[in-house]
Amino acid sequence: MRKPRQGFTLLELILVIGLMSVLTLLSFYEKQTDLEQARARQVGGVLYQYNNAVRSALAQGLVTSTTTKVGTDWLKNSSCGGVLAVGSELLPCTFPAATALEPISFGRMSLSTAIVVTGTAPAKKFTATTLTSPFTLVNTLGVANVRADLAGVASLSAAAAMTSGFQSGASGGLTPFTATTDSSYKADPITGKITIVASNTANNDVWLRTDGGNQMHATLNFDGTDPGDRMIVGASTIQNFAGQVLRIGSGSGLTPVTGAGVVIDATAEVLGDFRVRRTLSVDNSLNVTGNITATGAIRAGTNLEANGSVVAQGNVTANGSVSAAGNVTANGALVSQVFYDANNMGYYVDPHATSNLNSLAANYISSNGRIRAGEFVEISGVANEGWGCSPNGLIGRTAAGGILSCQSGIWKAGGLTLGPTVLGGQTGYDVKDGGTVTYDVYCPAGTVMVGLRNIVWGDIFQLICQ
Numbered sequence: 001m002r003k004p005r006q007g008f009t010l011l012e013l014i015l016v017i018g019l020m021s022v023l024t025l026l027s028f029y030e031k032q033t034d035l036e037q038a039r040a041r042q043v044g045g046v047l048y049q050y051n052n053a054v055r056s057a058l059a060q061g062l063v064t065s066t067t068t069k070v071g072t073d074w075l076k077n078s079s080c081g082g083v084l085a086v087g088s089e090l091l092p093c094t095f096p097a098a099t100a101l102e103p104i105s106f107g108r109m110s111l112s113t114a115i116v117v118t119g120t121a122p123a124k125k126f127t128a129t130t131l132t133s134p135f136t137l138v139n140t141l142g143v144a145n146v147r148a149d150l151a152g153v154a155s156l157s158a159a160a161a162m163t164s165g166f167q168s169g170a171s172g173g174l175t176p177f178t179a180t181t182d183s184s185y186k187a188d189p190i191t192g193k194i195t196i197v198a199s200n201t202a203n204n205d206v207w208l209r210t211d212g213g214n215q216m217h218a219t220l221n222f223d224g225t226d227p228g229d230r231m232i233v234g235a236s237t238i239q240n241f242a243g244q245v246l247r248i249g250s251g252s253g254l255t256p257v258t259g260a261g262v263v264i265d266a267t268a269e270v271l272g273d274f275r276v277r278r279t280l281s282v283d284n285s286l287n288v289t290g291n292i293t294a295t296g297a298i299r300a301g302t303n304l305e306a307n308g309s310v311v312a313q314g315n316v317t318a319n320g321s322v323s324a325a326g327n328v329t330a331n332g333a334l335v336s337q338v339f340y341d342a343n344n345m346g347y348y349v350d351p352h353a354t355s356n357l358n359s360l361a362a363n364y365i366s367s368n369g370r371i372r373a374g375e376f377v378e379i380s381g382v383a384n385e386g387w388g389c390s391p392n393g394l395i396g397r398t399a400a401g402g403i404l405s406c407q408s409g410i411w412k413a414g415g416l417t418l419g420p421t422v423l424g425g426q427t428g429y430d431v432k433d434g435g436t437v438t439y440d441v442y443c444p445a446g447t448v449m450v451g452l453r454n455i456v457w458g459d460i461f462q463l464i465c466q
Contacts, residue, residue, distance in 0.1 A: 036137070039106045040150040043135075044157025044185075046096060046104060050075075051130065051158070051183055051196050053090040054113060058126040058198070069113045071099040100133070107135045107150065109194075127199040134192035148192040155187035155194050291326075379403075383411045 053075045057063055062084075072095055076082030080093035096104045098111040113130040135151035138144050183198040222230035238246070245256050249265030256263045281299055288306040292298065295313040304310070304318045309326035317335045322328060325342070341347040349355045365371075383389065383396040389406035396404040396411060404411045 036147075036150055037153050040135075040153040041157040043104060043107050043109070043150075044154040044159075047130075047132075047154060047185070047194065047196060048158040049095070050091070050098070050111065051185075051198055054128045054130065055183070055198050056090050058115075058128060063115050063126065064117070066116050067114075069115065071097050071102075071111060073097060103133070107137070107147075107154070108144075109133050109135060125199060127197065130196040130198075132194040132196075135187075135194070136192070146192040148187065148189045151187040151192045151194055152189065155185040158194075158196070159183075159185040297332075385411050385413050387411045 050072060053072075057075060072091055073081045074083055075089065075091040076093055076095065077084045077086045077089035079086055082089060082093075084090070096102070098104055098109065100110045103110045109132040111130055111132055113128055116127045116129075117124065118127070119125045132151075134146045135148065135154065136144050137147050137150070183196065186195045186197075187193070188195070224230050245260055246262045247265055248262065252265050254265070276294060277296070279297055279299060280294065282304065285303050285305055286300060288308065288310075290308045292306055292308075292310045293312070294316075297315045297317060298304070298310070298312050300318040300320060300322070303320040303323065304316075305321075305323040307325045310316065310322070310324045310328045310330075312330040312332065314330065315332040315335060316322060316328065316330045322334075322336060323342070328334060337350070337352065339349040344358075347356055347358055349357070379395060379397045381394075381396040382399055383404050384398065385404060388409055389396075389411050390409060392406050392408065394406035396406070398404060398413075402413055404413055406412075
């Protein structure tokens with residue numbers, strides 16, 4: 001009778017150990033493949049970042065003619081061998097040099113970018129074709145092997161723009177769709193080389209161009225919560241090439257006037273100077289706390305109000321009122337129906353009708369018609385009878401208040417007749433036959449006789465009343 005066996009035979013142990021070794025080796029190769037693919041995706045991220053820097057260089061006009069760039073130093077600043085100013089670099093100094101002597105560490109790839117410029121602005125086209133050296137790995141025996149499979153992984157990762165260190169979507173980076181619309185990544189399955197082509201034709205460029213060829217086919221939307229992330233910085237001109245209306249504001253739906261090129265559809269504040277080289281038309285009120293200076297005309301459809309002065313080198317024309325807390329100054333004409341005193345609206349100047357002034361001081365007053373006073377006329381000019389004068393017809397007075405008039409170049413008394421008051425409608429006279437006829441002649445109430453004038457010598461006399 002046999003006894004049962006105890007343990008395993010030597011053959012069984014050898015078989016188990018062999019199977020475990022095979023499984024371990026397979027697991028090792030699987031882990032190594034995973035690690036290589038992960039690092040290849042990192043290389044894809046490097047290629048993606050480099051291509052974005054190339055695109056930025058094209059968009060900023062850093063390349064203006066056909067050329068070839070080797071490595072990545074041309075996109076770095078001068079502190080690390082680049083040509084760009086510090087702060088204007090498109091790649092950091094820590095970015096791989098990607099030359100034959102200093103290749104990208106994993107894959108041992110160098111980069112060469114051929115840039116071709118065709119056309120003229122605004123239809124100028126930039127095409128950048130970057131070619132890598134073969135994706136190569138060196139094994140533990142020092143043998144270099146071309147890994148086209150890893151080149152494909154790196155190419156796909158760069159095209160998707162979803163490698164480590166890059167985020168897609170609104171949280172950061174570009175979306176995969178945006179990243180691939182103007183760039184292509186292609187790996188050669190035989191040579192292991194990667195070809196990257198980027199261009200910025202005006203009809204499909206997703207970047208804002210600086211050569212005037214950018215064509216927006218949809219709304220440019222700034223959705224950042226920080227106001228500092230919703231700025232357009234450094235723009236010198238915003239021009240409407242299509243000849244349509246350029247709107248700035250929320251859009252109230254109001255129809256702009258014919259010929260309007262720019263419509264500001266919101267409340268606007270100008271912190272600096274505001275200069276109008278041609279016509280400024282205001283349909284409603286214009287309120288200004290400071291000065292308004294215009295070299296041309298200022299026209300308002302209704303009221304023009306200013307808390308300060310209004311200064312114009314040309315005309316100021318308003319269909320309504322012009323109100324200013326300060327002065328209204330114009331080197332041209334001030335055109336209005338009536339000018340009112342801001343302190344007392346009861347005083348005004350109406351050039352077409354009657355004006356009402358509290359006091360008028362002038363060096364010279366000329367009237368084509370009569371000058372009428374509702375009270376007294378005060379003459380300040382003092383002269384002496386017998387002095388010379390010019391022109392004839394001037395009215396003056398003596399120091400005592402007697403009336404003088406300029407007659408034939410000489411100041412003479414009795415030259416002003418304010419009109420006699422006659423009894424029975426006749427003027428007193430001396431009868432020619434030597435007889436004397438006496439009439440009662442007197443001055444109006446409130447006046448006194450200041451003189452007697454002989455109209456016809458010895459015949460007719462007139463009282464001078466004042």
